[in-house]
Amino acid sequence: MSLKFEKNQITKKSLDLEKWYKDVILKAELADYAPVKGCMVIRPYGYALWENIKKELDQMFKKEGVENAYFPLFIPYSFLKKEKEHIKGFSPELALVTIGGGEKLSEPLVVRPTSETVMYDMYSRWISSYRDLPVLINQWNNIVRWEKRTYLFLRTTEFLWQEGHTAHQDHDESGKFALKALDWYRNIYEDYLAIYPVIGQKSKKEKFAGALTTWGVEALMPSGKALQAATSHDLGQNFAKAFNISFQNKVGRKDFVWQTSWGLSTRCIGALVMAHGDDQGLILPPKIAFIQAVIVPIRPDENILNFSREIKTGLEQEGIRVKLDIRETKSVGWKFNEWELKGVPLRLEIGEKETAGKIVTIVRRDTGEKLKAKKEKIKIEVRRLLTEIQKNLFEAHKKFVLENTHLVTDYKSFKEIMTSKKGFIKAFWCESEDCEAGIKQETKAATRVLPLTEKKVNGKCIYCSKPSSFHWLFAQAY
């Protein structure tokens, strides 16, 4: 696939976002199409982003007492049927193993589409008293949901994620925990991925199969379409009853546990790519970029190289992820393009003038701005610029989201917006499934969430004009 393009010859983002997205992922070597339909390969440059995200999120989990574990890939088919809504939601997407070790299996095994059922079967064996609670377990694993068409990172048959699954004594505690997961996700999106998400409650139709309430993290993309970027579920006692996870409570009576589950997947890398890149390629937020600064010596001169190495060592000691590009088979111009394509936040150019004057020319990837720093100031300057780029990317995305969130009071405007610029629409909705379905059919826009920040007010449903209490967020979605 990637051989069809000359290096760096990518479609302009401003001309065709979807094509640009595919080009930039393949050319920057974040990922590639796998030989199996619907699957992808995450290449080292893309996987490094996932590793950084994982590291940050994992620390947040552990700080709050969540422990990692590993549960089996295969789930007996009968388990999925124990929670009625759950099997209804997932059955069209299942991959089934029917042959193992050369023999036909008596019961097919499901390749996990999510692990509620297999985990909760174990929970029912482990939990017997309130002293065993809360159970706070997370796993980092691979998930399979059948897809025929691959949308790199955004929709693939197999993907990587984390899935947290907790069990508590009461609904108050579990409800709070479901919200805590949202805080972690907000933190990752805002402070690391530099994306401004909207967080809120999903409608009945859009909630997780088996949950009481689903909370969604929604990210608006430059196409004006929304991306479901993470979810957290208040499962109530639905699974606890289906899997008999009961415990003796403090007053000696039998009760069922209250549960949550919450997940964030490699999809977030797709969000990151789309939100920040430009015609030249990726722009990676410094906090999760694999390489934060690349040093490009202008000529393979020994003095220049020595000075470059000195700068590199100094930055490394400062904890900055820096690369020195001394490949002799590539021209300087080629290197500039390559690292721009790959979205490295800062480029440090070192030529004769720089070496003689003990200065470094720094180029920002986000603004293209060029500046010079003295050798003794370079660490502080690079730190400052990385912080500024991180902030700038977030502010730019936030501005974009706010500018593309439309408060709409009539259905005609709703339709107009959804056939032109798109974006988020805030509108009253009576919460009937009929209206939701009607709007979706006519505008392709679904309810995304009822934002956490929305207050109850009196209004009229944008579709049927019946009394409504909340502004819901609508958008077309990936």
Next chain:
Amino acid sequence: MSLKFEKNQITKKSLDLEKWYKDVILKAELADYAPVKGCMVIRPYGYALWENIKKELDQMFKKEGVENAYFPLFIPYSFLKKEKEHIKGFSPELALVTIGGGEKLSEPLVVRPTSETVMYDMYSRWISSYRDLPVLINQWNNIVRWEKRTYLFLRTTEFLWQEGHTAHQDHDESGKFALKALDWYRNIYEDYLAIYPVIGQKSKKEKFAGALTTWGVEALMPSGKALQAATSHDLGQNFAKAFNISFQNKVGRKDFVWQTSWGLSTRCIGALVMAHGDDQGLILPPKIAFIQAVIVPIRPDENILNFSREIKTGLEQEGIRVKLDIRETKSVGWKFNEWELKGVPLRLEIGEKETAGKIVTIVRRDTGEKLKAKKEKIKIEVRRLLTEIQKNLFEAHKKFVLENTHLVTDYKSFKEIMTSKKGFIKAFWCESEDCEAGIKQETKAATRVLPLTEKKVNGKCIYCSKPSSFHWLFAQAY
């Protein structure tokens, strides 16, 4: 399963190793049986060991330029057939997905038993010039090889591992890389898991399906049986030819790459458990123990608790993984047993005397030795003891291996040893498959490796008396 035992009531290791092994894993909550036959659940306390091992190994890989990536779980069945030996070796163990998204698939998908084929198909697309080499990629993932009976950690249908896959310009470079992987594994086993392994070349019959040469890391267990603890393969150009991974070399001619693959799995946790535990339970090597020191206050007295917290904070600042056990529902004796069962290297007891005198009573898990340390010396003392326990465990295992490695010159002794105390046997072998098969049938002992340290000498095959050049290592194996 675990409910059948009273807490800490485990079979004595000295009486029944196999039963002890199962008991201790279940009771210390390292793992549990999964609902699907042949599978297991790795519980948080066991998974934390894997996380520590992973962290250390991953750093070693990265230091040498190996990058992590992720390749798909599903492999087209036709891919496995491309390398003849490979499919022959793996076909009895495959799990096949035949239904996806509600439809019968035209070609079954194999759930990866190892990833050579799917990775090398991608390598053939990515590599075209010597400038693209070497490719040094690793992945941490889950693997499926069909098993009907579970042996916790040692033999399960699904397991976790890392698989490294490299491609090089010539055989000299790839051969060296295969050996480098062995160094990493030796390092992990000796310096972290405190296990003294024997490393060497596998016989033709025992080598990886598709490799030129396989190198094995073999660990002797207290049962006198060996455990294959990691492997590294010199794949030559076998897969390169099957998957057409060719490149233009430095003189402009087309050549096939030379490859290696190497892996270490969660099996190493089984080795660790078996090698070090005693009648009281696990003994974890400090470097990879999740908790290195547990503080048990003798009474829930406020002064005692305050002093305990002070000690905890001090040790944490020193980077020691410490836990303060203040559970009020458990007695002190129960806690002592629990943490012994769980193999925590050091127990710190703090009662009235300790609090009054500003001292701590320290108990070593490996020797049971009790000693006292003044508050101001506690950090140094704990560090020293952890280092000593780590060393002591390794020395003990090394001693055991050396004492149970028998240089044998006649087949009668060979048979006697294998029906009594077992262990490693060093014996001349003519390298014919017939002798190897004969020995195995009559003694259940297979060739394990030709140790790297063996020199060529003249001798006679232990089985057929024909001229032989090397002492091979034989053992019964898990």
